[in-house]
Amino acid sequence: MHVIVDLCVIPLGVGVSVANYVAECQRVLEAAGLSYQMHAYGTNIEGEWDEVMAAVKKCHEVVHEKGAPRISSSLKIGTRTDRDQSMQDKIDSVHEILGTRPE
Known part of the structure; x- marks a missing residue:
């Protein structure tokens, strides 16, 4: 199943x-070959469900390995059939309504 997620990983301590x-x-995310866009408070990621969830898990693993004793993450998940x-596509549809071009 194709999924688009918004992930925010917050290392604590x-x-x-x-x-x-x-x-x-x-x-x-780059190593996983997923499509992603970082933004000011997280990252949008898209791909197949299992691949995206494996990357989310790996993000937690590497942040812990880097020394973060705790992590709090938020994950919004969207699918459609x-x-x-x-x-x-989602971004383009808003630009079309606004009559603007993406930067």
């Missing part, structure tokens, strides 16, 4: 900046 931990998760839709 590592200080104020979490950029190095976020970078580790981005490396996981009526048609195929990508992350970009």
Whole structure:
């Protein structure tokens, strides 16, 4: 099943900046070959359910390996069966309504 998720991994007990931990998760997603878009408070990921969930698990593993004693994550999951839709399709439909072009 195709899935689009919004993942926010929050390492706890590592200080104020979490950029190095976020970078580790981005490396996981790149290595998994998934389509993803980082944004200011998380990352949108799309792919097959099992592959995406395996990458989410791997993100937790690498962040713990990097020294985070605790992690709190939020995960929003979207699936649909009526048609195929990508992350970009969702963005494009809003730009079409607004009459704007994506940057």
